[in-house]
Amino acid sequence: MRYVPASALAALAVLLLCAALALHPVPARAGGDAGYDLDFEIPEAEEPRGLGFKGEIELRATIRPLDEDSLLYKQRYYQDMGDSVQSDFLLRLKPELSYALDAVSLYARPRLDLDWSADKRAGGEPDEPSEEFMDDERHWGSSVVLEEGFASWQPTHALTLEAGKKVLKWGKGYAWNPVAFVSRLKDIDDPDQTREGYVMAYADAIRSFDGPLTTLALTPVLVPVGTSVNGDLAPGDSVLYGAKAYFLLYDTDIDLLFMNGEAFDTRLGLDFSTNLSSNFEVHGEAALRRGFDQQRIDDEGNVSSRTYDAFSYLLGLRYLSSTDTTLLLEYYHNDEGYSPEEMREYFTLIENGYNQYLDTGNDRLIKRSNLVASDYNPSGAGRDYLYLRLSRPEPWDILYLTPAVTCIANLGDASFTVNPEVSYLARQDLTLRALFVIPFGPAGSEFSEKIQDAKIQLSMTYTF
Amino acid sequence: MRLAAVLFLALVLSAGAALPAWAVDGEELLRTVDRNLAPESYESYRKLVNIEPDGSKREYTLYTVKKGQDRVASVFLAPASEKGRATLRQGENMWLHIPEVGKPIRITSLQSVTGGVFNNADIMRLDYQVEYAVESLEEADGAYLLKLKARTAEVAYDRLEMRVDKALLVPTEIRCLAASGMLIKTLYFKQMTDFGDGVQRPAVIETDSPLHQGYKSVMIFAKVQARDLPDEVFTLTFLPRVESLRR
Known part of the structure; x- marks a missing residue:
């Protein structure tokens, strides 16, 4: 019998109660004979300058029945087997502030989190830089992160200059973006989640033409790197520089991209997207990372590195059926990832280390595996993946x-997750969502060795 | 002599009033309808209202700019959950930009960014003459009846049956048909309104569909006015900044 903390059940009950209240039907406003109101109120239509404000509040509960036999569970909890069910509760406030005056505008989107976790160790690493609070609390935590905050100057419609913290959205893929050279990784279970940006300065210059080439746009980018800013992009102090050239050519979106800098592997990329028919779109990305240094570990705990040029690519399609069902299919080759054999060596190391700890109390091998856990453990650490979403x-x-269902498969080891979800717009300002992540796979495969047997996530988002 | 001239003019005018419908050029009439609905390049505000069978409503407010025959860009101003979402159309290419989340994605004319009976082709409509050719023109019940055929298979509706007010030369009703002849939806144009600067058009378009029994969607226009913008505004790169055009 699995133990679920009483506080977790109480918080879940509160969430369900809120959802029930939200679902309570709201009487429609009287609209006269026509059934609608002809009073036309246009927000800020008369004076679009000045301060703008909107935002959202999210209440999220996550429950994870743990797989005590999985290797990643043993790696993390070998000394102290915890609860067999983990629960997390999150209250997130995400306001968006903007100020516009003629050609100049300012924008900021901070994120304020207050969370309760059965085990704070189970959470991922926080985004940087962020202000952390309640560090000493066993279960409670809170943080403030500026996801985006930048200033824009638009001297003409064809030229925009921006500086500040921004999410650079390069690439055409939905689940993965190998050409997103200076962006944080998407959450593969929820690619639509907002992310934190990097500090940068960039410009957009646009020219339109008649003929097959309809649009040409150039986006040069400068990204400072130092100990206090963008520190995870490259070691030391330097400035990364890159650019994107966008072409709308024969009704096809094409981007050519590059990024370079001192102590930063040179990246070159290409992406495209086009409609083959009105309900059938294809897209793709290809990225070359020169001199990629991959850390590896063998089943005895020896860490080595290999330097090579990594060529990753993605091919995808989006199809809308006559029944309004959208099918999204993407194949991703991650040349920076690990082969099934390399993953098996890593898992063997953990298994040997766990057995050694049980037999002798010596945890050297387990600790060795933890040295590279941030490389091997994330979803998407393998080589070849398929993403299917209906x-x-x-x-x-x-x-x-x-309703939607997503399947993410590691083609190298035949493991996969099935993620059913359902979202409901209870009111125009209130969205309810339930997401389930259920992993499958043979022993020693990526998804079968995850810490959790499943993940259940319930959320309620109010926009204002 | 003067009397003869007056009699001749009266004869010509009376003959003109009795002209058979085939004497009116269908393509020219369709061009006139397009220009009466809006200047070729313009900006406008619209409220889209989706009404459910139980009477409850969902409302969306959009700011829209159009240039030439095939370029349209829109941005949602309300509700808060949709604010900042922007759409772009260049001919048959359509994109949706959702702020904060990701890059613009290609969408299709048959989908709907707002739900309800209006689809993307209705919301980002081009001039009718761009997408449809006139098959026939009839005159009935004091109105012109234009039968239109899609110029390409990419157009959302294979055929349109457009009833045009003879005096105002604007549509009063459009039946949208699939290639099979099945009725997909009917658009009703109402509330003739003077928007100033010579722009007079119906301020309300209602629609219903046998495919969505009991549901109704309404599009209400405001501040329709001519505005010429540079081509660069109607590009994927500019799409996240469409709302800046209101400044």
């Missing part, structure tokens, strides 16, 4: 309900 809005005439 979604259909409002099936069976149930308004504002969108």
